[in-house]
Amino acid sequence: MEQHQWTVAEENRLERLDKLLTSFNEDWSRTQVQQWIVDEHVKINGEKAKRNYKVETNDLITLVIPEPQELEIEAENIPLDIVYEDQDVVVVNKPRGMVVHPAPGHYSGTLVNALMHHCKDLSGINGVIRPGIVHRIDKDTSGLIMVAKNDRAHESLVEQLKAKTTRRMYKAIVHGVISHEYGTIDAPIGRDKKDRQSMTVTEENSRDAVTHFTVLETFKNYTYVQCELETGRTHQIRVHMKYIGYPLAGDPKYGPKRKTLDINGQALHAAILGFVHPRTGEEMLFEAPLPADIEHLLTLLRSN
Structure with missing residues (x-):
């Protein structure tokens, strides 16, 4: 079992226990935390806790994560x-x-x-x-x-x-016309306090995140880009491109709800992957062609 302890800071006073716990680790969902509380894996000052409990300054929170x-x-x-x-x-x-x-x-x-x-x-x-x-x-x-x-x-x-020695390059279609050829987005990512199932650029309970992008082609209302990950945060490219004003086409979580391209999800493809072979030390580099749905979107955009 894995045990964690925190002392509640003044700035977190009166925050709901389940909400506060989810802010401590981006991999913990609100549902998972609430289940831990129900199963009595969370204690407040050594006593059984309720998920809607509003914490007080200097409360000692103990979490024992079950196997x-x-x-x-x-x-x-x-x-x-x-x-x-x-x-x-x-x-x-x-x-x-x-x-x-x-x-x-x-x-x-x-x-x-x-x-x-x-x-x-x-x-x-x-x-x-x-x-x-x-x-x-x-x-x-x-x-x-x-x-x-x-x-x-x-x-x-x-x-x-x-x-950060692996190569991970993605190709994507984003909303808007990017006027410059390339750029770097260096902005920390953490859980969105308003929606615990989403990530956002934030200074609170976040981790460093860096994405480099290059413009491959521009269209009337869209841009075809290549993004290279320096870090690998949850939803990183989707969050970063939204942050600079160019959300991914088709993205149901971070993109616009209307007037987007429909391909059953975000127009994002992990095109290039490189790493050093763990046994031989050889540099390995692989490339996967665009799937038919993204190729079709590009054809439509070029024809318009």
Whole structure:
């Protein structure tokens, strides 16, 4: 079990307990925190807490995170676009609409379910829910993702991500016409206090985030861009492009609700992935062509 303790600061006085706890870690959802409170994994000054409790200055909050439930994740014979594979790593071109790993509401049909059928040996570092998964891309983002087949490879790839030595380049269609050729967005990202399921640029409880972008093509009301991640925060490109006034086309969470391009999600594709092979030390670089739906949008925009 994992234990955390915090002393409530004056500035957080009278804030709801569940809301305050979700602000401490961007990976904790409001629903998850509320369940921890109901299950008595959260104490206030050593006593049972209520999720709507309004904290007082100097309250001692104790959270004991229970061990994750070991679920039986079934291998499923789902076709995969394998770009590269050897004894250590697999590089997959994930289609739009596929969830990367099982989660509430998505225990089947995920990339992990498919990988478990395709590979009999995946790293166990992330446990039964996320075997082999080193990094994620959103459900409605297509493109390249690297997967570790053993713990040694997993540790190497994670270290490369932390050291910012991997290459992760995305192609996207955004609203608006960007007038300059390239730019860098250096703005910290954290959970949105008004919507705990969304991320936003904020100084509070945030982590550094840097995105570099290059304009590839401009149209009447849209721009085709390439974005390179220096960091890998949740929804980073989607949040950063919205922050500078050019939200992704089709994005149901961060884009405009009307007058957008409809492709069942954001027009975002993980096109280029590069890393050093964990066993050989060789520099590996892979590229996945744009999916047909984004190619179709570009054709329409060019014709107009």
